[in-house]
Every structure is written in structure tokens, then in C-alpha cells.
Amino acid sequence: MNNSGRWLLRLITRTIRRYLVGTEQHWFFEQPPQGWAPLHIERTSLYLHVPFCRHFCPYCPYTKVPYCESLVEPYTRAALAEVDWWADAVGPTEITSVYIGGGTPTLALDSVSCVLMRVRERFHLTGDICIETNPADVDDETVRRLHDMGVELVSLGVESFQPENLAVIGRDYTPPVAERALALLAESNFSSVNADIMFALPRQTTINVIADLVQAVQLGADQLTTYPLFTFPYTTVGKYLRLTAVKMPNLRMRQAHYRAISSWCAENGFERVSVWGFKHGAVPRYSSVTRDGYIGIGPGAGSHLSDGFVLNTFDLNSWINATCDGRTAIALRMPFAGEMSGWWWLYWRFYDTRIPMDDLDVVLGNDAPKARQWLRVVEQAGLADRNGKLLELTESGAFWLHLAQNYFALNYVNTLWTQARREPWPQAVAI
Ligand code: SF4
Structure with a gap:
């Protein structure tokens, strides 16, 4: 996209967000004020970020x-200290x-x-625990x-069972390793096993994507999360391509693969649970992103609180030093104004592809009529x-609205993460 295209997109973005969320919402993250502490929280989710990788995938x-x-x-x-910091601040x-x-x-x-044990000691854990696993590390132990x-x-x-796709995205295991790992997890009595499968990869065909879904299901996956490849400018691939904005996959290919995935899932008893997620039967839904509120533990972890977003420092050493000194590791905060929290809720209901209309008044308050009007359109x-x-x-609707969401959200994420990666404690980031 050229400069005028980018300028036009920025203008459209600003106009839409002003119309929807109002002028009092400031779209920038700043260092939290001295002495800032989160409000008491009755109920929320928790995200734990474990930053270690043996092999760096070039698009990650x-x-x-x-x-x-x-x-x-x-x-x-540091993670234990951070759990304690949050528990002291927000209560049990x-x-x-x-x-x-x-x-x-x-x-x-x-x-x-150890961290889970501390979470159980300091909070009242009532929900389920989900974990991401890597094919190279899954064994009986x-x-x-x-x-x-x-x-x-x-x-x-x-991501894929095809060697050529694994090579394109730089994964360091072979298809048999992924097959063995999935089969082992599927026979190990977890409530549900999700397989992440990528689509719209360079030179990938629709037949190739469906072959991956078939294989994942034959090996025992009861949930499928499918997603296309986005390339952020600061990744190895992004730097190599000299990107200045997030690169989306080819639109036609993305649409063709998306349709094929949706049809295959519908024909094979997989119910859609989000734009990209499908599940079979009554298993509990697996989802990493749609929680209405969460506390984030770990370097670069974000938290979604009732009055705003906060983001930890991305730098591992700065995070360790801060938390082990009993200080907060939160580097940036964007407070919510007006009904921003409700609009954020609606954003994720679009991702779910279902909007419970009766909840609009409760969640969006004064902005509920505006949301209704917009939903009518x-x-x-x-x-x-x-x-x-x-x-x-x-x-x-799921395809086009999520495409629009992608353009807005990924560009915000890119702006924020690029700056947060550059400096451990940035002053402010406008998104
Ligand atoms: S994609 Fe996963 S395994 Fe690869 S570098 Fe990123 S976090 Fe690590």
C-alpha cells in the first residue's frame, strides 16, 4: 500500500473509532502514574507467558x-513475585x-x-487450565x-503436516513428529485437544489445507484453530521483505481457503465457535483470546482490566528486576473512557461470530442504541x-468483518509491540 493509501486508511480508522467510541477515548498507551494500582477484581482470567523458544520461527x-x-x-x-503483586493489589x-x-x-x-501452585494459593481458581504445546516437546513425560x-x-x-509448508514457515520438526505428538495428546484423556493449522501460505493449495484438517481429525483433534499467516515488519521475514506495515496474505487465496475450511468443517460435524475456530461435540471450547478480562503474568504479557489495558515490559531482565524488587512490571497503560470497555466486548463477540443482543444494554450502557443501529446495518x-x-x-459476514478487524487490530498491535520491543520502559505509544 502506498502513502496515500495508508493515509486514507488512517483517516477511515480515526473516523470510525471517533464515531463508535467517542472523542474522550485517548488512543495512546502511557507509563502508569506514580503509585498507580489496579482496582479490586472479583472475577477474571489469567494469562501466563513463558518466553522461551529453542528455535526461532522467522515469521513469529x-x-x-x-x-x-x-x-x-x-x-x-519473577513470575511468582508477579502473581503475589497482583494478588496483593486485586484481592482473592x-x-x-x-x-x-x-x-x-x-x-x-x-x-x-510452581506458578500454578502459587495461583491456587493466592487466588480462587475455579476454571480450566489451557496450555500451548510444541510438537517437538510432547512425549509421555x-x-x-x-x-x-x-x-x-x-x-x-x-501448523501443517506437509513438509513444504513447514519449511516455508521455518518450523523445525518433521510431519511424523507432529503426527506422533497429536496422536499421543488425543489418547491421553484431556478434556479437549486443539490443533492449530495454518492456511493461505505461499503456494499452498486448497486441497493441501483440507488434507491437513483431515489428518488432524484422524489423529484425534476435536478442535481446530485455523489461521492465515500475517507478517509483522519487525520479524525476521518482515525485515527481509523491508515491510513497513503488517503484510496480510493474498486476499483471493485467503478467501478460497477460508470457504473450503468452513464447508469441510460443516460437512464433518465441526461447529464454528469463532471466525477461525471449530469444535466437535460437547467438548469445552478452547480459546486463547476472547476472555472478557484477564491478568497477564510474564514479560510482554498484557492485562485487560475493567478500567483499561496494561502491558508489561517486553524485556526479560527488566521484567525480572522489577517483579523481584516488588515493583510492578507494567510499562504502559491505556485507560478506558466512556463505553470503551463495552465496545471491546463487542469486538470479541464479532470474533465469536455471535452477538447476544440482550446483553448490549448491560455492557454498552449509553452506547447500546448506537451499537444496535450499527448492527442493523x-x-x-x-x-x-x-x-x-x-x-x-x-x-x-464472518470473513469480511474479520478482515476489517484484522486491518485495525493488527496495525495497532504492530505499532504497540514495535515500540515496546525497542525500549523496556517507553514513555508513550500512540496507536
Ligand atoms: S512461533 Fe512459537 S515456537 Fe516459533 S518462535 Fe514463535 S513462539 Fe517460538
Whole structure:
């Protein structure tokens, strides 16, 4: 996209967000004021970020450091201190779900186990525990330890069973390793096993994508999360391509693959649970992103609080030093003005592809009429249908609205993460 295209997109973005969210919402993250502390929380989720990776995938945008055994002990100490900091600040909150991601959590399971124990001691854990796993680390011992920790939902980052696709995205395992890992997890009595599968990869065909879904299901996955490849400018691939904005996959290919995935899932008893997620039967839904509120533990972890977003420093050493000194590791904060929190809720209901219309008044307050008006336009455009109390996105609604969400959200994420990666404690970041 050229400069005028980018300028036009920025103008459209600003106009839409002013219209929807109002002028009093400031779209920048700043250092929290001296003495700032989070408000008391009754109920929320918890995210634990484990930043270690043995191998760096060249397209990966996440916060990570090369795995080194000597880093695990200071990481664990800092994570425990951060759990304590949050528990002291927000009280004995009910934790309705725990999501453990990274990085590669399976590289530091002793550490994860200690942190979970501390979470149980300091909070009231009532929900399930989900963890991301890497095919290269899954064996009988991993399974035993996950069960010992009380993990119920497991997600395996398969990405593809085709060697040429794994080579394109720079994954360092072979298809048989991913096959063995998925089969082992599927026969190990977890409540659900999700397989991540990528689509719209360079030279990937529709037949090729469907072959991956078939294989994942034959090996025992009961949930499928499919997603296309986005390339952020600061990744190895992004730098090589000299990107200045997030690169989206080819639109036609993305649409063709998306349609094929949706049809295949519908024909094979997989119900859509989000724009990109599908599940079979009554298994509990696996999802990393749609929680309405969460506390984030770890370097680069974000928290979604009732009055705003906060983001930890991305730098591992700065995070360790801050938390082990009893200080907060939060580097940036964006407070919510007006009904911003409600609009954020609506954003994720679009991702779910279902909007519970009766909840609009409670969640969006004064902005509920505006949201209704806007949703009527979505319905009239054929992008959603009423089904009782739900407004459900149609197939094309799910595709096009999520494409629009991607353009806004990924560009915000890119701006924020680029700056947060550059400096441990940035002054401010305008998004
Ligand atoms: S994609 Fe996963 S395994 Fe690869 S570098 Fe990123 S976090 Fe690590």
C-alpha cells in the first residue's frame, strides 16, 4: 500500500473509532502514574507467558528469548513475585480460566507447575487450565506432568503436516513428529485437544489445507484453530521483505481457503465457535483470546482490566528486576473512557461470530442504541442474521468483518509491540 493509501486508511480508522467510541477515548498507551494500582477484581482470567523458544520461527511476532536453562530459575522467581503483586493489589479474585502460552511453555514445565501452585494459593481458581504445546516437546513425560498440574485443554501448534509448508514457515520438526505428538495428546484423556493449522501460505493449495484438517481429525483433534499467516515488519521475514506495515496474505487465496475450511468443517460435524475456530461435540471450547478480562503474568504479557489495558515490559531482565524488587512490571497503560470497555466486548463477540443482543444494554450502557443501529446495518447488508436472541454472522459476514478487524487490530498491535520491543520502559505509544 502506498502513502496515500495508508493515509486514507488512517483517516477511515480515526473516523470510525471517533464515531463508535467517542472523542474522550485517548488512543495512546502511557507509563502508569506514580503509585498507580489496579482496582479490586472479583472475577477474571489469567494469562501466563513463558518466553522461551529453542528455535526461532522467522515469521513469529511474539515476545521470546532463546531457551537457556539458567534463565528458568530467575524467570520462575519473577513470575511468582508477579502473581503475589497482583494478588496483593486485586484481592482473592476468582480465576475463571488460566491460559498458558508463549514462547514454548513445554520447555519450562517445572516453572509452570510452581506458578500454578502459587495461583491456587493466592487466588480462587475455579476454571480450566489451557496450555500451548510444541510438537517437538510432547512425549509421555510431558503428558504426565500436564495431568499432574491439572491441565485440561491442550493445544498443539501443528501448523501443517506437509513438509513444504513447514519449511516455508521455518518450523523445525518433521510431519511424523507432529503426527506422533497429536496422536499421543488425543489418547491421553484431556478434556479437549486443539490443533492449530495454518492456511493461505505461499503456494499452498486448497486441497493441501483440507488434507491437513483431515489428518488432524484422524489423529484425534476435536478442535481446530485455523489461521492465515500475517507478517509483522519487525520479524525476521518482515525485515527481509523491508515491510513497513503488517503484510496480510493474498486476499483471493485467503478467501478460497477460508470457504473450503468452513464447508469441510460443516460437512464433518465441526461447529464454528469463532471466525477461525471449530469444535466437535460437547467438548469445552478452547480459546486463547476472547476472555472478557484477564491478568497477564510474564514479560510482554498484557492485562485487560475493567478500567483499561496494561502491558508489561517486553524485556526479560527488566521484567525480572522489577517483579523481584516488588515493583510492578507494567510499562504502559491505556485507560478506558466512556463505553470503551463495552465496545471491546463487542469486538470479541464479532470474533465469536455471535452477538447476544440482550446483553448490549448491560455492557454498552449509553452506547447500546448506537451499537444496535450499527448492527442493523450489518444485518441489512446480509452480513448477519437474527437467530432468536443472537445476531449471528453469515459466512461472508464472518470473513469480511474479520478482515476489517484484522486491518485495525493488527496495525495497532504492530505499532504497540514495535515500540515496546525497542525500549523496556517507553514513555508513550500512540496507536
Ligand atoms: S512461533 Fe512459537 S515456537 Fe516459533 S518462535 Fe514463535 S513462539 Fe517460538
